[in-house]
Amino acid sequence: MPQGRTDALNRPLQQHPAAPVKAARVGCAGWATPRPYRTLFGEGSSVLSRYATRFPIVEINSSFYRPHRLETYARWAASVPAGFRFSVKLPRLISHDLALRGAAPPLEAFLAQTRGLGRHLGGYLLQLPPSHAFDARVASVFFRLLRRRTQAPCACEPRHASWFTEKADALMREHGISRVAADPAVVPAAATPGGHPGWPYWRWHGAPRMYYSDYDEAALAALAADIAASQAATSPWIIFDNTAHGFATANAARLQEIVRTRAARKRGRA
Template sequence: MKRPGDVRIGISGWRYKPWRGTFYPEGLRQADELAYASTTFDTIEINGTFYSLQRPEYFAAWAAQTPAGFVFSVKGPRYLTHLRRLKEPEKPLANFLASGVLELREKLGPFLWQFPPNFKFDASRLEAFFALLPHDTDAAQAVARGHDAKLKGRSAIPTQKRRRLHHAIEIRHDSFRTPEFIELLRQYDIALVCADTVDWPRLMDVTGEFMYLRLHGSEELYASGYDDKALNAWADRVAAWASGAEPADAERVIDKPAKRRKGRDVFVYFDNDIKVRAPFDAQGLRRRVAERLGQPAGK
C-alpha cells in the first residue's frame, strides 16, 4: 500500500476571547493558550503577521512554546498584498523575511499569501512576485538581507540548515478562474488554496507539492460550522489528496487531473472562529481523515 502524505489539520490563529471556557479550560492563562492549542493540533496559522511585522523574539517564543514536530504556517503581510497590491514587492518581502520569521526554524511551514476580493488576475504582476518567493531557507536569508532601515535593531536572519520552503496563494476574485493562472502556479510550484466560503471561488486544482485548505464556513463567513455530512465530504477529499489522487468531486479550472503521485502533504485550517466552531470542527475532521487513511487519530 502506498504511504499517504502527511496531513495536518489545525486552526487559524489561537487567541480568541470566546474560546476561553469553551475550547480553553477555565482559568487557563492567556499566555498559555498557544501551548495548550499545540497539544491538541499539530499546526496553526499565524495571523498576526498579516496585520503587522512581528518581532524576532515573538517567533522564537512561539517556537519554544510548541512541541517537537509542530508546524506553523505564516500569513504574509497585507501591506504587500492588500495595500501595495504586489507593486514593487522587493523591500516589503525582504522586511517580512527579516522580521524574525526564520526564528521558527524547523517549525516554519508554508507561507500563505492572501489577495483581497477586489484584486483581479494580473499575470505579469503575479509572475514578478512569484519569481521573488524563496523556496528554501538559503534563498530566504538572501532575500531578507535586502531589508531596509525600518528593521534596524529588530531584524533576525539566523543561520540554519537548508530546508525547503513552500508557498500557497488564496484568491478571492472570479477573474482567477483561468488556466493561465493555474499554469503559472504550477510553473513556480505554488499551491492554490482551496477556500471553502460562500463568497469567493472554491477551486481544487493541484498546482504544487502539497494541498492547502482554509475552511471559512460555506454558509456564513467565519461563523458557520460543519455538520457530519460536510465533515465527511471534506474527509473524503483530504484522504484522496493525501493518497496522491484527487477527489471525485474536485472543482477545477483545468478539467484534467494533475499527475498522480505516491502521496501528497495536506494542510487544513479552520477559520470559522466567530461561533467557537473552529477547534471542534478541526478535531472532527482529523478523526474522519485518520479513519479513511487507516491511521491513529493522533492528538
C-alpha cells in the first residue's frame, strides 16, 4: 500500500456516534485490528471494544462454522457502544449441509443464541453456496420458516446465477429478504442490492483474488458513488471481507473517509 495512503488512514479518528438514519455504515467481516492499522483505533478493554471505536458495525462470520452460547453474544453486546450493531451469519449446517431443507431445529437454536445480542442485533446474513440453484418452493418454505420466528432484517447472498431473476427478487421482497450486492459479482446484477429494499447490504470480498486483494482508490470511490445513488430509505451496510492480509480494515476506513467527505460537500452545497 502506498505510504501516503497509509499515513492518511492512520490519522486518529474520534469514537463514532450512533449512525444517523440513512448514513452508510461501514465495517468488516470480523473485528480484527491488524497491526499495520492499529492507530486507526482507540483504546478498549478487548479487541472488539477497540474495533468499535472506529467502526459502527461488524459481521460475525464465526457463527457459520460453530455455535456460540447466548452468554457469549451477550458479552460481545456489552462491550460495544449503544449505536453499534452486529450482523450474524447463519450456520453452514442450514445454508450448505441442509440446503435450507428441514432447517427448523438448527434455526431455532441459532436464533435463541443470538438473542444475547439484544438491541445490538442488526440482522442476519444468509450466504448460499455456488451450487445452490434457485428453487422457489425450497426458498419460500425456508423464508416463511424464518419469518415465523423473527422479523429481524435478513440479507441473502446467493452465488448461483439462477437467483438473479425477477421471480427470485419478487420472492425475496415478499418475505422481506434483502439481496446482497457482492464483489466479485457472479453476474452483473449481483453487484447491486436486490430483493427487499429494507436493508441495503454490500459485501466486498476482494478482487481479483477473493479474501486477499486490496481495493484501490478508484474502486472505493465508485462504491461510494453507488451507495449515494442507491437512495436507500435505511442505512446501507458495507462489509469488507478481504481480511486475509488486513486490507478489509484499510478499505473500510478509507471508504468511511470518502463517504464522509461526499456528505460534507453535499451539506456545503445545500
